Amino acid sequence: MKNSKITLLMSSISIATTVLAGNPFFETYKTPHQTIPFNEIKTEHYFPAFQEGMKQHVVEVDTITNNLEIPTFENTIVALEKSGLLLDKVSLPFYNLLSSETNDELQAIAEKISPLATEHSNSIRLNEKLFERIKAVYLQREKLKLSAEQQMLLKNTYEEFANNGANLSKADKEIYRELSKDLNLLTLQYGQNVLKETNNYSLLITNKDLLSGLPADLLEMLAADAKKAGKTGWSLNLKATCYVPFLKYADNRDLRRELYMAYTTKCMAGGEFDNVENVRKIANARLKIANLLGYKSYADYELIDRMAENKDMVYDLLNKLLVAYKPAAEKEYADVQAYADKNGAYFKLQPWDWSYYSEKLKDEKYSVNDELLKPYFELEHVKKGVFGLATRLYGIKFTKNNKIPVYNPEVDAYDVTDEKGKFLAVLYTDFHPRDGKRAGAWMSDFKPQWLDGKTDSRPHITIVMNFTRPTASKPALLTFDEVKTFLHEFGHSLHGMLTKCTYHSLSGTAVYRDFVELPSQLMENWATQKEFLDGFAVHYKTGEKIPAELIQKIIDSENYNVAYFCLRQLSFGYLDMAWHTLEKPFTGDVIAYEKQAMASTQVLPVIPNTSMSPTFSHIFAGGYAAGYYSYKWAEVLDADAFSVFEKNGIFNPKTAASFRENVLEKGGTEHPMMLYKRFRGQEPTIDALLKRNGITQ
Numbered sequence: 001m002k003n004s005k006i007t008l009l010m011s012s013i014s015i016a017t018t019v020l021a022g023n024p025f026f027e028t029y030k031t032p033h034q035t036i037p038f039n040e041i042k043t044e045h046y047f048p049a050f051q052e053g054m055k056q057h058v059v060e061v062d063t064i065t066n067n068l069e070i071p072t073f074e075n076t077i078v079a080l081e082k083s084g085l086l087l088d089k090v091s092l093p094f095y096n097l098l099s100s101e102t103n104d105e106l107q108a109i110a111e112k113i114s115p116l117a118t119e120h121s122n123s124i125r126l127n128e129k130l131f132e133r134i135k136a137v138y139l140q141r142e143k144l145k146l147s148a149e150q151q152m153l154l155k156n157t158y159e160e161f162a163n164n165g166a167n168l169s170k171a172d173k174e175i176y177r178e179l180s181k182d183l184n185l186l187t188l189q190y191g192q193n194v195l196k197e198t199n200n201y202s203l204l205i206t207n208k209d210l211l212s213g214l215p216a217d218l219l220e221m222l223a224a225d226a227k228k229a230g231k232t233g234w235s236l237n238l239k240a241t242c243y244v245p246f247l248k249y250a251d252n253r254d255l256r257r258e259l260y261m262a263y264t265t266k267c268m269a270g271g272e273f274d275n276v277e278n279v280r281k282i283a284n285a286r287l288k289i290a291n292l293l294g295y296k297s298y299a300d301y302e303l304i305d306r307m308a309e310n311k312d313m314v315y316d317l318l319n320k321l322l323v324a325y326k327p328a329a330e331k332e333y334a335d336v337q338a339y340a341d342k343n344g345a346y347f348k349l350q351p352w353d354w355s356y357y358s359e360k361l362k363d364e365k366y367s368v369n370d371e372l373l374k375p376y377f378e379l380e381h382v383k384k385g386v387f388g389l390a391t392r393l394y395g396i397k398f399t400k401n402n403k404i405p406v407y408n409p410e411v412d413a414y415d416v417t418d419e420k421g422k423f424l425a426v427l428y429t430d431f432h433p434r435d436g437k438r439a440g441a442w443m444s445d446f447k448p449q450w451l452d453g454k455t456d457s458r459p460h461i462t463i464v465m466n467f468t469r470p471t472a473s474k475p476a477l478l479t480f481d482e483v484k485t486f487l488h489e490f491g492h493s494l495h496g497m498l499t500k501c502t503y504h505s506l507s508g509t510a511v512y513r514d515f516v517e518l519p520s521q522l523m524e525n526w527a528t529q530k531e532f533l534d535g536f537a538v539h540y541k542t543g544e545k546i547p548a549e550l551i552q553k554i555i556d557s558e559n560y561n562v563a564y565f566c567l568r569q570l571s572f573g574y575l576d577m578a579w580h581t582l583e584k585p586f587t588g589d590v591i592a593y594e595k596q597a598m599a600s601t602q603v604l605p606v607i608p609n610t611s612m613s614p615t616f617s618h619i620f621a622g623g624y625a626a627g628y629y630s631y632k633w634a635e636v637l638d639a640d641a642f643s644v645f646e647k648n649g650i651f652n653p654k655t656a657a658s659f660r661e662n663v664l665e666k667g668g669t670e671h672p673m674m675l676y677k678r679f680r681g682q683e684p685t686i687d688a689l690l691k692r693n694g695i696t697q
């Protein structure tokens, strides 16, 4: 189902004015750039602000629906866009802090708000009077002389309602609601089955000799797991933290096979947590929903708001990549087989051998050790390099502003100004792990950008990471992956900071899902450019520049077995499409259907009676249905876009200006293919990715 852009709201509980008094959410912020006064907000301010925000939102929506004038773009679509401001004002800091600075009290508030929020957004999405007005405007869209951005706002608003059933007859609405409820339960159960079956497996090893090859920290973890279960020895399990390194390092082939088979037969061997029937049910429920809404298949329904507009475009991408990478993947397999043979393997490599031998060969050929690279990537240097890159490309500058309140003393806030010194955005940076911060890295906003009459209301953006901390004797030294992560999230933040739109729901990173990773992944391309690294990547002790051979080693190791990994991603993409392009209810054999869908991508021997579908949570329990291809799509895009920089010079200001004007400033105001073509002069091709991966010269 589509996620609603309408945030929250519900009941009209009246709040005593005493609760409102002194609550910063009900006042105009007096901080620099009206940034969030984190120093004044107390935990007890959130809930009443949510309640009042919902209440005001309801009143605003009622004002729209009770308007006696005929529905217009302004009095309906724009009015709806502008509703719920107070709710946004409290939601944005709240949900950001829930990720980066949480505690039990915030979690408790989140749990309290969650059902209210669902009820509230339903009350708007299912508001028939409101939809009638939206539809009335939508039906006359041709005559309204709307700008491209206005057309997009109208289309998005209409589709958000229509694709959640607003257009259906009363009887069909009932069916839709039932189907949605069933589907929700099914996906929930599917996800829980995967989790439970994964957690249920353990294999106790008491003879340490069987575990030769494993790194010390893994052994330690496995021993701790065994101890926790009241046993002595080492407890193997199917979680990624054990399974992935085990297949990579364990010398014992039988155990590798044992673990591989357990992993690839999860949720399909009958029993309580079997998902085979759920796969069928979920695929069929999605098909029914799509049909009800007027689409031939679930993929048709999902792809209406994607840069890849339809299934033909998705298959075109998958097929082209398959043809280009398959010979290279076969050669990679042969190379690893030859290496294995040389090292005493007298068998054809099976899936449970692949990681093991390919890791050993990689070590031999391209070992680039993190410890060797880290001294060149001191955080303060990297920061200068990354900010400096934005200055060089876009002329923007970053000045630390200590007057802006922050939610933790470790967070820095910057005034970002454009080439003429005009205020552009606030950027918060939050680099290190803490209790209360979730894992991973992300960009988000505390306030989006919009146009308020003629005034440009600029955005407040944040990037949050979990980078290695400095110690008493060493500054924070980043791994190469962390440097890339920094560039990635910073790329998202540029999308957020440089945006120049009218409506907040279309500004910044509010773009189609298969387009959102272009600005972020594009920035990662600079990570391996000598000219860029030379500007900041110097040894933190000696000041020596990072050696050119080291950069080359990074590039080579990134491309190691790249074709095999590409085919693996393609196999998941094909499987996803196979389940979501069905046009008739599926009654066949799940495993046979899967094997057929993935057949063309297989380089390693295919093992009978194993299956991916019963544990493919991305598409059956998560939001990636008919969207798995977008990982590859985004790579094609970023390589294609970077090829323009490579051709014109990686710091070429004209190329950067074009990317800024056509992509970064535009947010989701037009179809991404239009935006992209204006920058690139043509549709993207896979050629630049092939070159970057060393598949072609």
Ligand SMILES: [Zn+2]
Pocket: 488, 492, 517, 520
């Ligand atoms: Zn990203």
